[in-house]
Amino acid sequence: MVKPLYTVFLLVALPFIVVGQAVVLGNEGKRPIGSDDLLVYKSDTYISIDSALNKPFNRPDADIPNLGSTRGQAWVMFAVENAGREANHILKLANPNYDEVVVYRFLPNMELEERLMISKNVPFGDRKYQDPNYLFDLKVPPGEQRFFYISVKSRTPLIIPMSILLPEQYINxxxxxxxxxxxxxxxxxxxxVYNFLLFLSVLDRSYLYYVGYVLAIGLTQMGLKGVNFQFLWSDSPDFERLSVVLFASIAGIAALIFTINFLEIKTYFRRIHVLLLGLVILFCVAIVVLAFDNYLAFMIMQSATTLTAVSVLIVAVYVAYNRPKATQARFFVSAWSVLLVGSLIFMLKDYGLLPYNTFTVYSVQAASAIEMALLSFALADKINVYKKEKEESQEQALLTLKENERLVREQNVVLEQRVQERTHALQETNTSLQDALNHLKETQAQLVEAEKMASLGQLTAGVAHEINNPINFVTSNVAPLKRDIRIVWDAMEAIQRVALSDLPVNEKEHQINSYKEEQDIEYLKTEIDFLLKGMHDGANRTAEIVKSLRIFSRVDEDSLKFADINEGLDSTLVILNSVIREGIHVDRQYAKLPMVECYPGKLNQVFLNIITNAIYAINKKFNGNSGGILEICTVADGENVSISIQDNGTGMPQDIKEKIFEPFFTTKEVGEGTGLGMSIVYNTIKKHKGEITIESQVGEGTKFTIVIPIIQQNG
Structure with missing residues (x-):
């Protein structure tokens, strides 16, 4: 309610201030409200109606008041006198970008009759009139007068076009x-849609950037007209307050990226490229600030948009001047010129320098549509450029092909002569290389054979040593056994003589027992059993060694056979038993393995080479003392068999690990190895379609892991 002192003042003063300039409504209907009809006041802060009634209002400079931007609000006051017959009139504020409009209607005695408000803080559907502009019922009865105070808040410039319409005029x-x-x-x-389809056809990103620019500028323009809030997000007032600045910033970014890409700015004009990227950053700043301060974000976006429009036009002119063949630059100049002209017409309308009509109101949208069409023509022209470049390239390629054919014909004669000369030289070289290759193969075969012979020598020495022990044991028992058997034969003859004599039975029994005690027949029986047992053990040990030798050697090594991997490892250990000193503990951890399809003899050679190297490393570290451990493990996983051989010997550094499988590489002293053992190991595992890996640390030991398939696949 208005304060009493203000009411008294207004009751006395307002008739002299307002009545003479009231908006008189007749029967003709539509009536614009111009500078002669109203007074305005701009506040930098939000004030109430009570404070506004006491502020000094001024007449605007133009029929369409333009009060600029403010964080506060604008106030408009005018009087309406209904001199016609119609009681229903609509007050239209034709600017959908206001944040809030409040209309205060006063009776002639300045009593507040009604307060009406439309705000973007509530869903669009709450409005009485489903129109993006701000529409209010005047409710001035025929023959009466009302006074109106209107509060307008907006983050955009406060441009206030107002008119009064009849309902049927509003509908039209x-x-x-x-x-x-x-x-x-x-x-x-x-x-x-058209340019997106072109993008799918030519895969030129310029078309995609253009599509992004078109969609963003369309959403921006429709946002300025209030269409987005009306149809797209009518239930999201919070997003509506941000949408214009957001889409305008996105449109600016898309326009700049499209310009950079389409005019090839980065390729030909590096400094201009940096300038345009700076404007992209400015738009990004506006988007970030939008989350905190809508008004400041709008001011940044507006400044960036102005700079972008001017900069792109200048850049397009500069590119067209410096690259006359770049026809797309000329389209850019035309397109942005049209857009700037449309924007200028729109601004001149706001400042009252041009009339407020459909053309001036929609000048920006019309210019924007023409601009997009010209840019689309530029993109279409780019296809023609591509086509022309392709034709020129094909023509140039044809000329080049003809020139090449001529050169080829000329060179053929020279080449044929040189080919004959070179062929003769190559034949001679080929003969020489073939001889060298044959010699190399023979040498390689000899070296591999030498490695095999070395292994065979080691095998022979081990087998001889292993077989010699039990054979010696058997041999040493033969002489005592002959002696004991001779004694047995002598005893049998003596007992026979006594048995055949005529002596009484008692006497015979006495002589026989005396003879047995004299010859110690009981001890003789024990000694014979012991000697026979020793010879039996020696023979069994010899048979075991021969069996291991047979398993190890496998004469069928050139064909795939199913073999027991654990048995092959055991046979190898038996062969190497003579070189495994007492200080080396062999830990066998065998899993139950299926029969594996392999080359058994070759695999045993692999085991022999790896275990021999492991024993060498252990002996080098411990020098015959206790502490050496040789661990052999086998595992099966359904498709593969894994064999790991691990020692706690000297280990090897990384550089040796990388070379361990190279032919002729060895770390042993001269005469101790040929360097082919591990190369043979590697090739044998590859022949089995398997893998071999090494884990080793200096001073701690080495672990070889072999993985081979249980069944060898053909091919």
């Missing part, structure tokens, strides 16, 4: 506005 106006917006949206969608 709204239909025309929706038709124009629909035409603009249709142009946007056609340009976007």
């Amino acid at each position: 106006t709204a239909t025309d506005e929706q038709m124009l917006s629909g035409i603009y949206i249709g142009v946007i969608l056609i340009m976007a």
Whole structure:
């Protein structure tokens, strides 16, 4: 309620201030409200109606008040006198970008009759009139007068076009506005879809950037017209307050990236490229600030948009001047010139220098549509450029091909002569290389054979040593056994003589027992059993060694056979038993393995070479003392068999690990190895389609892991 002192003042003063300049409504209907009809006041802070009634209002400079930007609000006051017959009139504020509009209607005695408000803080559907502009019922009865105070808050410039309409006039106006917006949206969608299809065809990112620019600028323009809030996110007022700045910033970024890519700025104009990237960053800043301060974000976006429009036009002119063949630059100049002209017409309308009509109101949208069409023509022209470049390239390629054919014909004669000369030289060289290759193969075969002979020598020495012990044991028992058997034969003859004599039975028994005690027959029986047992053990040991030798040697090594891997490892250990000193503990951890399809003899050679190296490393570290451990493990996983041989010997550094499988590489002293053992190991495992890996640390030992398939696949 207005304060009493203000009421008294207004009751006395307002008739002299307002009544003479009231908006008089007749029967003709539509009536614009111009500078002669109203007073305005701009506040940098938010004030109440009570404070506004006490502020000094001024007459605007133009029929369409333009109060600029403010964080506060604008106030408009005017009087309406209804001199016609119609009681229903609509007050239209034709600017959908306000954040909030509040209309205060006062009776002639300055009593507040009604307060009406439309705000973007509530869903669009809450409005009485489903129109993006701000519409209010005047409710001035025929023959009466009312006073109006209007509060307008907006983050955009406070441009306030107002008019009074009859309901049927509003319907016609709204239909025309929706038709124009629909035409603009249709142009946007056609340009976007058409150029997106072109992008899918030519895969030039310029088309994709253009589509992004068209969609963003379309959303921006429709946001400025309030169409987005009305149809797209009517239930999201919070997003609506951000949408114009957001899409305008995205449109600016897309326009700059499209310009950089389409005009090839980065390739030909590095400094300009940096300038345009700076404007991209400015738009990004506006988007970030939008989350904290809507008004400041709008000011940054507006400044960036102005700089971008001017900069892109200048850049396009500069590119067109410096690259006359770049026809796309000329399209850019035309397109951005049209857009700037349309924006200029729109601004001149706001400042009252041009009339407020459909053309000036929609000048930006019309210019934007023309600009997008010209840019689309530029993209279409780029296809022609591609086609022309392709034709020129094909023509140049044809000329080059003909020139090459001529050169080829000329060179053929020379080449034929040189080929004959070179062929003769190559034949001689080939003969020489073939001889060298044959010699190399013979040498390699000899070296491999030498390695095998070395292994055979080691095998022979081990077998001889192993067999010699039990054979010696048997041999040493033969002489005592002959002696004991001779004694047995002598005893049998003596007992026979006594048995055949005529002596009484008692006497015979006495002589026989005396003879047995004299010859110690019981001890003789024990000694014979012991000697026979020793010879039996020696023979069994010899048979075991021969069996291991037979398993190890496997004469069928050139064909795939199913073999017991654990048995092959045991036979190898038996062969090497003579070189495994007492200080080396052999730990066998065998899993139950299936029969493996392999080359048994070759695999045993692999085991022999690896275990021999392990024993060498252990002996080198412990020098015959206790502490050496040789661990052999086998595992099966369904498809493969894994054999690991690990020692705690000297280990090897990384550089030796990398060379261990190279032919002729060895760390042993001269005469102790040929360097082919591990090369044979590697090739044998590859022949089995398996893998071999090494884990080793200096001073701690080495672990070889072999993985081979249980069944060898053909091919």
